[in-house]
Amino acid sequence: MNIFDFYKKKEQGHKISMVTCYDYTSAQILDKTAIDCLLVGDSVSMVMHGFKNTLAATVDMMCYHIAAVSRGTSDKFIIGDMPFLSYRQSKSKNMAVVQKLMQAGAHSIKLEGSAGNLEFIQQVTESGIPVMGHIGLTPQLIHQLGGYKVQGKTETSASHLKQEALLLQEAGCFAIVLECVPSLLAKEITESLKIPTIGIGAGPHTNGQVLVLQDLLGLTMNFKPKFVQAFMNGSEQMQQSIARYIQAINQEEFPEHEHCY
Numbered sequence: 066m067n068i069f070d071f072y073k074k075k076e077q078g079h080k081i082s083m084v085t086c087y088d089y090t091s092a093q094i095l096d097k098t099a100i101d102c103l104l105v106g107d108s109v110s111m112v113m114h115g116f117k118n119t120l121a122a123t124v125d126m127m128c129y130h131i132a133a134v135s136r137g138t139s140d141k142f143i144i145g146d147m148p149f150l151s152y153r154q155s156k157s158k159n160m161a162v163v164q165k166l167m168q169a170g171a172h173s174i175k176l177e178g179s180a181g182n183l184e185f186i187q188q189v190t191e192s193g194i195p196v197m198g199h200i201g202l203t204p205q206l207i208h209q210l211g212g213y214k215v216q217g218k219t220e221t222s223a224s225h226l227k228q229e230a231l232l233l234q235e236a237g238c239f240a241i242v243l244e245c246v247p248s249l250l251a252k253e254i255t256e257s258l259k260i261p262t263i264g265i266g267a268g269p270h271t272n273g274q275v276l277v278l279q280d281l282l283g284l285t286m287n288f289k290p291k292f293v294q295a296f297m298n299g300s301e302q303m304q305q306s307i308a309r310y311i312q313a314i315n316q317e318e319f320p321e322h323e324h325c326y
Contacts, residue, residue, distance in 0.1 A: 066101050066142040068173070068195045068239040074101075074272065075261040081240075081273025083144075083263055084281060087113050087130045091278060092137025102142040104275060105131045105171065107149070107205070112279050119204045122148035124162050128169040135170025144197055145171030149205045152176050152185055159185055163194060175242070177203035179229040183236040190237030198233035200226055201267065202245035213290075215266075217246040230254045230262075242275065243267040245292070266292030 074081050086092050086103040095103060107122035109130050114121065131145045145166040152159045166174055173195035176182060186196050201216045210216070217223040226246060233241055240261045243251050248268025255262045255271050264271030276293065279285045283295035284303070313319035 066140075070101075070142075071240050071261050072259075081261060081263055083273060083275040084278045085109075085112070085275070086134050086278055089133045089137040092134040092141070095278075096138040096141055100141065101273070102144060103134060103138065104144045104175070105134050105146065106175075106277075107146040108277055112277060112285075118207055120149045120207070122146070124148060124151050124165060128165050131166060131169040131171050142173070143171050144173050144175050145169070147174055147176045152182065156185070156188065160188070160192070163189055163192075167194060173197055173239070175199055177205050179232045179236075183232055186233065186236040186238060195239045196237060197263075198230075198238040198241040199244065200229045200233070200241060200246075201243050204244075213245070215245045215247065217250045223247075223250050226250065227254055227257065230258055234258055234260050240272075243271055266290065 071081060073079075081101050082099075083102045083104055084095065084100055085106045085108060086095055087105060087109045092103065105127065107119040107127065109126065110116040110119050110122040113130070114126070127145060127148050131143065134143060147162060147166065151162045163174055174189065175197040176186070177199045179198070179200065186198070189196050202210065202213060204213070207213065217226045227250075230241055238260060240263060241258070243254060243262050243264045245266040246254075248270060251262065251264055251267035252270035261272035263273040263275050265275050277285070279299075280289070280293045281296055282299040283297050283301070284299040286300050289295070310319070
């Protein structure tokens with residue numbers, strides 16, 4: 066998978082599949098699947114480190130997890146999130162962050178919003194680095210947005226998102242994530258763009274979908290936003306497996322002769 070495959074899938078009407086991935090073992094498993102691309106998102110700060118939002122993600126944290134994912138996959142396209150405020154500094158500092166993420170193993174970077182970012186996106190793409198945009202609910206602006214809320218519900222907000230999408234395309238983004246926007250608005254934005262859209266909580270009319278892997282596998286406990294579908298009950302299956310392990314120990318069924326040296 067490369068950026069031209071993203072364009073081709075949109076042109077041919079084939080959906081793009083993307084999941085988050087934060088570690089070597091998960092990357093090895095996903096490498097054996099037909100998933101199109103892996104997002105090492107700043108959601109790692111919540112999913113893997115237990116912080117309450119994505120603001121805790123740092124450049125070092127992102128590089129650490131990107132490198133782990135990169136070592137676990139042979140041919141999957143890896144997108145690395147630029148964390149909070151890492152692209153709101155000087156041009157040289159911003160580019161230094163991009164360099165670190167790419168050298169850690171990313172094949173492209175993703176950043177949130179268009180305001181104040183367009184010149185930087187153009188600089189990054191002109192340097193030969195693919196950029197994925199992200200509009201709608203942008204978690205790094207959670208305090209400004211007043212929480213995790215659907216965006217684009219008013220005419221003014223919807224118009225702003227349409228304009229943002231066009232500006233990001235013009236700046237050089239090869240794809241755009243649409244997060245938590247009304248389905249019909251996502252359809253309208255998708256149809257207005259030459260580049261593909263990837264939705265999360267944006268309905269079925271985008272060119273692809275992305276979910277957090279732990280949500281998809283039913284591993285996330287006490288958290289299930291409306292847009293998430295768990296395709297297995299992972300947390301329950303893990304607990305049952307641990308219970309069988311404990312039982313096997315107590316009943317002296319493990320380890321058996323075959324497990325001994």
